[in-house]
Amino acid sequence: MTATLSDEQLQQHFDATIERDQRIEPRDWMPEGYRKTLVRQIAQHAHSEIIGMQPEGNWLTRAPSLRRKAILLAKVQDEAGHGLYLYSATETLGADRDDLTGKLVGGRQKYSSIFNYPTLNFADIGVIGWLVDGAAIVNQVPLCRCSYGPYARAMIRICKEESFHQRQGYELLMTMMRGTDEQREMVQDATDRWWWPSLMMFGPPDGDSPNTQQSMAWGIKRHTNDELRQKFVDMTVPQAEALGVSLPDSGLVWNPERGHYDFSEPDWSEFKQVIGGNGPCNAQRLERRRAAHEDGQWVRDAAAAHAAKENARKEGAAA
Amino acid sequence: MSQDRPTTGTGDAPPGSETPRSSWPLYEVFVRGKRGLNHVHVGSLHAADEEMALHNARNLYTRRNEGVSIWVVRAEHITASSPDEKDSFFAPSADKVYRHPTFYSIPDDVPHM
Numbered sequence: 001m002t003a004t005l006s007d008e009q010l011q012q013h014f015d016a017t018i019e020r021d022q023r024i025e026p027r028d029w030m031p032e033g034y035r036k037t038l039v040r041q042i043a044q045h046a047h048s049e050i051i052g053m054q055p056e057g058n059w060l061t062r063a064p065s066l067r068r069k070a071i072l073l074a075k076v077q078d079e080a081g082h083g084l085y086l087y088s089a090t091e092t093l094g095a096d097r098d099d100l101t102g103k104l105v106g107g108r109q110k111y112s113s114i115f116n117y118p119t120l121n122f123a124d125i126g127v128i129g130w131l132v133d134g135a136a137i138v139n140q141v142p143l144c145r146c147s148y149g150p151y152a153r154a155m156i157r158i159c160k161e162e163s164f165h166q167r168q169g170y171e172l173l174m175t176m177m178r179g180t181d182e183q184r185e186m187v188q189d190a191t192d193r194w195w196w197p198s199l200m201m202f203g204p205p206d207g208d209s210p211n212t213q214q215s216m217a218w219g220i221k222r223h224t225n226d227e228l229r230q231k232f233v234d235m236t237v238p239q240a241e242a243l244g245v246s247l248p249d250s251g252l253v254w255n256p257e258r259g260h261y262d263f264s265e266p267d268w269s270e271f272k273q274v275i276g277g278n279g280p281c282n283a284q285r286l287e288r289r290r291a292a293h294e295d296g297q298w299v300r301d302a303a304a305a306h307a308a309k310e311n312a313r314k315e316g317a318a319a
Numbered sequence: 320m321s322q323d324r325p326t327t328g329t330g331d332a333p334p335g336s337e338t339p340r341s342s343w344p345l346y347e348v349f350v351r352g353k354r355g356l357n358h359v360h361v362g363s364l365h366a367a368d369e370e371m372a373l374h375n376a377r378n379l380y381t382r383r384n385e386g387v388s389i390w391v392v393r394a395e396h397i398t399a400s401s402p403d404e405k406d407s408f409f410a411p412s413a414d415k416v417y418r419h420p421t422f423y424s425i426p427d428d429v430p431h432m
Contacts, residue, residue: 027399074382081379088363091345097365098342154362161383303367304342310368 005029018219023149026092034218037211038148039095040109041220046086047104047111051285053079055119056128064122071168072125078161085154092150105290113271114197116279123176123183123190129169130243131191131198131236137162138232139202147219170239177244184244191240192248199263200271202229208268233261345394346372348379350386358390366391 005013010029017024024030053076060076063069087097103109114132119125140162143155176183203209203225215221223231233252240247251264273279343365349358361380366372372391380386400408416422425432 027401077382081382084364084379085362091363150362157361300342300367303371307368307371 018147021147021219023152024147025149033214034220035093037215037218037220038151039090039093041215042086042090042093042151043095043100043103044110044112046083046090046100047109048115049079049083049086050104051111051115051289054285054288055115055117055281056125058119059122059125062122063125068125068172075129075165075168078165082158082161085157086151089148089150089154101293105286105293107277107286110275112201113274113279114201115285116274116281117193117197118281120193121186121190123173123186124194126169126172126176126187127190127194129165129167130173130239131194132201133162133165133169134236134239135198135201135232137166138228138235142222142228145219145222151220170243173243173245187243188245191245195248196266196270197274199229199232199266200268200274202226202232204268204271205265230260233263237261343367346376346391347394347397348372348376349390349392350376350380351388352385353387358388361385363394 011031014024014028014030014034017028024034056072056079057076060069060072063072087100090100091097100109104111114135119128137159140155140159144152144159146152146155173187176187206212206224206226209225212221212224216224237247237252249264251262253262255262274282277283345363346366346369347363348361350361351358364372364375364379366375369391373389376389376391381389
């Protein structure tokens with residue numbers, strides 16, 4: 001009925017699909033490098049969402065009001081959901097969820113460096129929503145047009161929810177800024193600590209990002225790290241002004257010729273240290289995730305045993 | 320790589336991954352956004368059984384009024400057509416232009432056509 005297509009024809013078909021800006025779907029032929037890059041990127045993204053529950057979860061029991069606690073619970077639940085959408089997308093590429101969890105807790109796959117910083121006061125919760133989720137939105141909006149269908153669809157879902165995350169954070173900070181001097185100092189302190197790590201969320205500078213070009217050719221990535229970082233800075237400066245906080249960079253000035261803000265280089269040696277496992281909370285985050293996974297084993301086993309028993313009972317009744 | 324017969328497993332599972340290796344099976348989730356609309360595939364999840372799959376689907380895919388009805392189905396129970404480049408499964412629909420209303424020319428002054 002059909003002739004077997006040669007690898008070359010399959011590659012041409014794939015290239016043509018990308019060229020027309022159409023989506024690649026799970027059962028389509030795809031180059032092995034494309035599949036591997038996606039699994040790595042989506043898994044890393046999923047791990048970030050899951051580990052990202054920890055810095056904020058840290059303040060759940062100490063939220064200053066029931067309103068803030070309910071909001072924070074909803075947000076942390078969303079992060080879990082985002083992780084699950086993304087793991088679901090990796091499975092369409094043949095990845096196995098247990099295997100990915102094993103790689104995360106075994107330190108063999110990475111997650112975003114930002115979550116290795118501690119949340120020291122409640123203003124951190126607001127600043128994470130404002131800056132960290134703000135940076136995530138800038139990173140993620142172009143991924144809604146990623147060439148891989150399931151990843152793009154997961155990102156659309158996620159982006160809709162991120163808007164709540166950013167706004168609740170900014171509102172929290174506005175409330176604190178209307179409070180006491182001490183509260184305003186807390187907001188400024190949190191801003192100072194999270195600004196540079198937020199800029200690092202976009203990854204190394206373009207000259208130091210060897211995979212960017214291939215990812216852009218494949219339609220996985222739509223903008224370079226530096227383009228996205230610039231976009232984030234341009235967006236954030238007026239938000240900081242409206243809030244009444246300063247951003248900790250003396251090199252941050254409007255450049256009328258470029259039509260953008262100039263800003264200083266983040267400390268890339270710190271970035272490499274944190275990525276390499278030596279950030280302030282790396283060990284704690286992984287250990288917490290590993291413990292949660294192991295502590296949950298009996299629940300997973302019990303549910304599987306219950307399901308097997310129910311099935312056997314049903315089959316017995318039918319026989 | 321070539322196969323011209325339908326394969327079991329979800330339309331979203333790549334060949335060779337029909338049997339989930341995870342301890343809990345994979346379920347595909349379909350959500351009816353509101354009354355009057357079809358159920359639409361939204362993603363997948365793992366659960367120990369159908370009932371847990373439904374509860375997990377509610378918690379995962381309908382946290383903000385995204386649905387009024389959910390279907391879950393074991394991924395391995397879905398039969399899917401082969402990927403587009405592998406056979407001519409959909410070719411018959413391309414060569415029958417007379418199935419489309421635009422195939423027929425009708426004078427402009429004939430009303431309501």
